Structure formats: structure tokens, C-alpha cells
Amino acid sequence: MDLTNSIVSILPSLSRPVNHSRIFYAVMFDAGSTGTRIHVYTFIHSDSEELPVLDNEMFHSIKPGLSAYADAPEMAGHTVRMLLKVAKKTVPRLEWKRTPVVLRATAGLRLLRTEKAHALLDQVQHVFDESPFLVPDNSVSIMNGTNEGILAWISLNFLTGHLNAQNKKTVGILDLGGGSTQITFLPKQKKTIESVPVADYVASFDIFNSTFELYTYSYLGHGLMAARLATLDALGAEGLEWRVFKSSCLPKKYSDEWSFGGLTYHVSGDPDGYSGYKLCYQEVLKVVKGIIHQPYELEDSSVFYAFSYYFDRAVDAGLIDGVQGGMLEVRDFKKRAKEVCNKMTKYPLISPFLCMDMTYITCLLKDGFGFKESTVLQLTKKVNNVEASWALGAMLDHFHNLIH
Known part of the structure; x- marks a missing residue:
């Protein structure tokens, strides 16, 4: 059964005897570096299927991310309390005590000092514990980057109908967050797995009695916001109150x-120097070169879905429609980066960082991962009306323990 034909499969399943299928709910919080998001999922599960069918997703987000409250952790609790109101509206009251609430934090909290991150998570745990929902063990934690990549891959392949047992065609994922960036795909060639720099680049999980061995890696400090800091030489810098970071x-x-992760930076252009694409590319290349591994095969491995900031910046730069998304070649990012950087006075209204961001994305794809300029990427925000992110995969994993 195609997992994504949910509408088709739901109608008959609802009219079957009750014991054959049941509706259940699950609440997943994604605590990212630039925002906190809530996903309230409605699943239908029939006895005959290993994985449930996703009927609906309620999605809501609040900015900034929890890491902005590193010095005021009670604000983190307030953010989560606000978002839990969405869950209470979406999940029927009778189901509350059976509905799990889970929060996974990503790179924003990975980049904080341990004690500050834990103070934030303790606040969230407190709010969860006093809520009417089911609070599983380990309901609040920082997720490691590898899982972020694998779970996003599971989400996208679940939503595109590629997770069933017969399917050997899968889609790869490119996720660009604020603090980290992930690449995950199912290699076709043994050499891709054999030629990884360290064993960390390979991960496996089981589903439908088959094991998937994935190429996956998460680069901490290479999300879009962290990359801005690295480009400005401001990552981990001292003297923020008097230094100006130029680019x-x-x-x-x-x-x-400009603020990120609870810190504020003074940033500026270079009034006495030159600006533009070529110089900017040299700046961002230092952030990417020699750090991002180029997988042995990329071209014919699979279609790649790119989301999060890849999608948002493509919209800001006028490359794709903000609702529909669309297919882009890597060279489209490059061409538009050149136009934005070489006519910066024309674009400042959207964001003064648009040149830097578009150049970074171009550099990450080309000189980082090693995609050809002609590689086509599927830019997406939602698939079948569900947010493209690791959150759905995390919920499926929570119920089925797919990752080992």
C-alpha cells in the first residue's frame, strides 16, 4: 500500500470495524536555532500495516529559537506553553492523556554551553510535566546531527511514497538549518560507503524487514546563520561589544x-573596500573548503529534495514561488547570487544578508558537496501539505524505533 495515498486509504479504513484501524495523535516540537515549531500529527493505523498513514498535520512556529533565551531560561518554558495551546485545540480532549509530547532540540542548543542548554531543557520538561499530555521517557532532549539527517530522509521518503518494501528508488535530502546543515541519501554504489572519511558518515535503519544503509552527515556550524558568523570571522569571537565585523x-x-543564539554582533559592509560576488565567494569558500566532504556519487544517486533555508532564500531571491516551490539547477543559485551581490543597492530591502546567503548556498552545493551546476534540486516546503523536516520521521521513529 502506498503510504502517501492517505486520503484514498483513510475513507475505507474509517468505515471498517473499530478494531482494524484507529486514529491517534502525536505532538512533536522542533526546537531549532532560529525558531521553535510544533507539529501535531493525526495518524490512522490499521493492524495490517507496519507504518501508520498520516491523515493531517497542524503546524505552527514561533521566533526566535530557545537558544536566544540562554540567559532567561524561563522564557523557553513560556514559548512551549504558548505552542501547547495549539495542541490542545487540535487534539480531542479525551485523547490528551494518550497523546505523546516530544521535544527535540537541534544545532542552536548544540552550539550552547552544556549547562545553559540543560537549563533551557529543564524548563521545557517542567512545562511538559504539568501539561495534560502523555510525557514519555526521554521526551525532551538534544538530538544528534546524524539522527537529524536520517529522520529528515525518513520523513521525505515517507511523504513521497518511497518507503514501502518494493521501492528501491528513494529521494536524497539537503536540509539547511540556522546552526547546522545535513545531507542524506541512499547510495547506489559500494564505493560511496567505502570512501567516507570516517565511519560516522554511514548510518543504517530497519523498516519492512530490510536495512537501509545511508550516507548521512550533519555539519555543525554550517547552518546559514552560523555560516554568516564564520564568514564574518565572528564565530566564537571575543569583544563583541566593541568589535565591528566587516564583509x-x-x-x-x-x-x-545582528543577533543569533543569544549574542549580538555589530556587522557592516566594507565602506573603503570592494563588494560583490567574487570577493564574497572567496570569503565564504574559507568556511566550506576542506571541511565539507564530497560524496563519491551524487549525480545519479537520487533526486535531492532541498528544504529549510534552501527554500526560504530561493523564495527571497525570486527563484521559486513561496507556496509551490519548484525545481532549480545549482547554477540558478549561482546566477542569482551574482546578480544580488553585484547590485546590492537594489536588494537591501529583502535582507542585507541576501548576497552572503545566496553565495554561501552556491558555494556549499558546488565546492562543498560537489554538485554539478546542472544538478536539479527539488525545492520544497511541504509535501502533501506536511512540512518537510525531520519532525515526522522522529515521530515515526518514536513509535517504531527504526533507527539503531
């Missing part, structure tokens, strides 16, 4: 404050 990727006359 030829920013408009010459631009000068402002």
Missing part, C-alpha cells in the same frame, strides 16, 4: 546589529 558580502554602506 564584502554586505552592502558597502550597511551597518547594523
Whole structure:
């Protein structure tokens, strides 16, 4: 049965005797570096199927991320309390005590000092414990980057109908968050697995009695916001109150404050120097070169779905429609990055960082992962009306323990 034909499969299943299928709910919080998001899933599970059918997703997000409250952890609890109201509206009251609530934090909290991260998570745990929902063991934690990549891969392949036992065609994923970036795909060639720099780049999980061996890696500090800091030489820098971080990727006359992860930076263009694509590319190349591993096969491995900031910046730069998404070649990012960077006075209204962001994405895809300029990427925000993210995969894993 195709897992994604949910509408078709739901109608008959609801009219079957009750014991053959049941509706259940699950609440997943994604605590990212730039925002906290809630996904409330409605699943239908029939006895005959290993995986449930996803009927519906309620999605809501709040900015900034929890890491912005590193010095005021009770605000993290307040954010989660606000989002839990969405869950209470979506899940029928009688189901509350059976509905699990889970929060997984990603790179924003991985980048914080351990005690600050734990203070935030303790606040969340407190809010969960006083809520009417089911709070499983280990309901609040920081997820490791490898799982973030695998779970996003599970989500996208579940939503595109590629997870059933007969299917050997799968889709790869490219996820660009604020703090980290992930690449995950199912290699066709043994050499891809054999030529990884360290064993960490390979992970496996089981489903439908078959084991998938994936190429997957998460680069901490290479999400879009962390990459801005790295480009500006501001990652881990001291003296933030008096230093100004300059870049030829920013408009010459631009000068402002910019905040990420609870810290504020003074940033500016280079009023005496040059700006533009070439110089900007050299700056971002230092962040990417020699750090991002190029997998042995990329071209014919699979279609790649790119989401999160890949999608958002493609929309900001006018490359794709903000609702529909669409197919782009890697060279489309490059061409638009050149246009934005070389005419920075034209684009400052959207974001003074658009040149830097578009150049970074181009550099990450080309000089980082080693995609050809002609590689086609599927830019997406939602698949079948469900957010493209690791959250759905995390919920499926919670019920089925797919990852080992």
C-alpha cells in the first residue's frame, strides 16, 4: 500500500470495524536555532500495516529559537506553553492523556554551553510535566546531527511514497538549518560507503524487514546563520561589544546589529573596500573548503529534495514561488547570487544578508558537496501539505524505533 495515498486509504479504513484501524495523535516540537515549531500529527493505523498513514498535520512556529533565551531560561518554558495551546485545540480532549509530547532540540542548543542548554531543557520538561499530555521517557532532549539527517530522509521518503518494501528508488535530502546543515541519501554504489572519511558518515535503519544503509552527515556550524558568523570571522569571537565585523558580502554602506543564539554582533559592509560576488565567494569558500566532504556519487544517486533555508532564500531571491516551490539547477543559485551581490543597492530591502546567503548556498552545493551546476534540486516546503523536516520521521521513529 502506498503510504502517501492517505486520503484514498483513510475513507475505507474509517468505515471498517473499530478494531482494524484507529486514529491517534502525536505532538512533536522542533526546537531549532532560529525558531521553535510544533507539529501535531493525526495518524490512522490499521493492524495490517507496519507504518501508520498520516491523515493531517497542524503546524505552527514561533521566533526566535530557545537558544536566544540562554540567559532567561524561563522564557523557553513560556514559548512551549504558548505552542501547547495549539495542541490542545487540535487534539480531542479525551485523547490528551494518550497523546505523546516530544521535544527535540537541534544545532542552536548544540552550539550552547552544556549547562545553559540543560537549563533551557529543564524548563521545557517542567512545562511538559504539568501539561495534560502523555510525557514519555526521554521526551525532551538534544538530538544528534546524524539522527537529524536520517529522520529528515525518513520523513521525505515517507511523504513521497518511497518507503514501502518494493521501492528501491528513494529521494536524497539537503536540509539547511540556522546552526547546522545535513545531507542524506541512499547510495547506489559500494564505493560511496567505502570512501567516507570516517565511519560516522554511514548510518543504517530497519523498516519492512530490510536495512537501509545511508550516507548521512550533519555539519555543525554550517547552518546559514552560523555560516554568516564564520564568514564574518565572528564565530566564537571575543569583544563583541566593541568589535565591528566587516564583509564584502554586505552592502558597502550597511551597518547594523545582528543577533543569533543569544549574542549580538555589530556587522557592516566594507565602506573603503570592494563588494560583490567574487570577493564574497572567496570569503565564504574559507568556511566550506576542506571541511565539507564530497560524496563519491551524487549525480545519479537520487533526486535531492532541498528544504529549510534552501527554500526560504530561493523564495527571497525570486527563484521559486513561496507556496509551490519548484525545481532549480545549482547554477540558478549561482546566477542569482551574482546578480544580488553585484547590485546590492537594489536588494537591501529583502535582507542585507541576501548576497552572503545566496553565495554561501552556491558555494556549499558546488565546492562543498560537489554538485554539478546542472544538478536539479527539488525545492520544497511541504509535501502533501506536511512540512518537510525531520519532525515526522522522529515521530515515526518514536513509535517504531527504526533507527539503531
